[in-house]
Amino acid sequence: MTTTDETQATRPAGRPRSARAEKAIIDATLDLISESSGLGELSIEAIAARAGVGKTTIYRRWSNKEDLLVDALAALKAPLPTLAGRSLREDLVACAEVFLRETRNARSRCVMNIAMNEAERHPRLVQRIHQATIAPRRAVLTALLERGVATGELRADLNVPIALASLIGTMVWYVRGFEPGHEDLPEGAAEQVVDHLLVGLVPR
Amino acid sequence: MTTTDETQATRPAGRPRSARAEKAIIDATLDLISESSGLGELSIEAIAARAGVGKTTIYRRWSNKEDLLVDALAALKAPLPTLAGRSLREDLVACAEVFLRETRNARSRCVMNIAMNEAERHPRLVQRIHQATIAPRRAVLTALLERGVATGELRADLNVPIALASLIGTMVWYVRGFEPGHEDLPEGAAEQVVDHLLVGLVPR
DNA sequence: CCGTTTCGATACACAAAAGTTTCGAAACAG
DNA sequence: CTGTTTCGAAACTTTTGTGTATCGAAACGG
Structure with a gap:
């Protein structure tokens, strides 16, 4: 002492x-x-x-x-969506709402840009972003999709990696269309995207 | 003279x-x-x-x-996919194959990165990229989707902007998973992605 | 052969930014 | 009050890149 x-x-x-x-x-x-x-x-x-x-x-x-x-x-807080667990669709919409809102936030978006573009220049940083931000989100969605397959709410032969890419990729790309003018996203965008992916492109 | x-x-x-x-x-x-x-x-x-x-x-x-x-x-040549016009699925797969291959090419991918990230710093450049590269691709896909709706191969109530985002976004995000190790894409990736989006997530 | 222009190389002035150091002022412990 | 540490500000060195200028060599037309 x-x-x-x-x-x-x-x-x-x-x-x-x-x-x-x-x-x-x-x-x-x-x-x-x-x-x-x-x-x-x-x-x-x-x-x-x-x-x-x-x-x-x-x-x-x-x-x-x-x-x-x-x-x-x-220091960037990354709140994960809370899943009610009542239905797959409801939980997917909850995820979509959080991710869409997040993607429109400048600070969150820059994290994704860094993760995508600076991989060779700042491997340490990108690795940290990956395990702190990307991996948890991917895990939540993956678990959700697998649960849906187990309950029969999703197709039994679902290709989970492609389904994951379709969810995240669609949201990211859809949001891009509304960036320049800072227009608000359409009302119910999360539901629309989720329902679109759930039901597919072809008529039933 | x-x-x-x-x-x-x-x-x-x-x-x-x-x-x-x-x-x-x-x-x-x-x-x-x-x-x-x-x-x-x-x-x-x-x-x-x-x-x-x-x-x-x-x-x-x-x-x-x-x-x-x-x-x-x-100087970056950007070959658009040639569409056979026999069926919507066939043409979508052709588009997907071209876009997937393009997204895995470093030079083409950097064009997309620039268009996404340098909008404020190089507006002239980004605008040119947009009209020379992005707009034609978007036009091809949009026309394809609208044709599908007209022929009944796609749902009549299709939300075209979301469908567009789902196609491009899914491919971009799907390819991302195979970047780091330079693994090849799975055989038939284009068909898988297209069929996934056509048929949707839920069982029929 | 001669004038003109481009070639690659190099040197230069200028600016921006990294990282270090110095300075006087301020905050805290005893 | 004294010693220690941090504070913001500024000067400084080094590095890096921009854009210009200069050089001898080379390629062309006439």
């Missing part, structure tokens, strides 16, 4: 680090990433300026840009 | 520009874009080095980076 014991954690003595500055840095980083949708354009100087913080304060906490990015993207 | 008439085109006199150098520059540009999947990281110096060409030779032809990019991407 050096000098004091302040509820177990020994304060290092000296001016404590500002939590407000840390939050401002993370926020500024996420804002700038969402605006530029690319990691190469992101500069520490811009982050410092946006956060109202000296570059020193950033480099004291993170030794390089990628470390900062990892922490910034980790 | 100044001096000569060489089949109508007056040669400016002096060493002619090397067509080989021009091709090397375009090729190097496309290579580097496909590798980095981002426009910000692309440097004229890297292009010159890869092409084995002096920077002068580039700047003599294009006054800035964006002009070069426009020409480079225009």
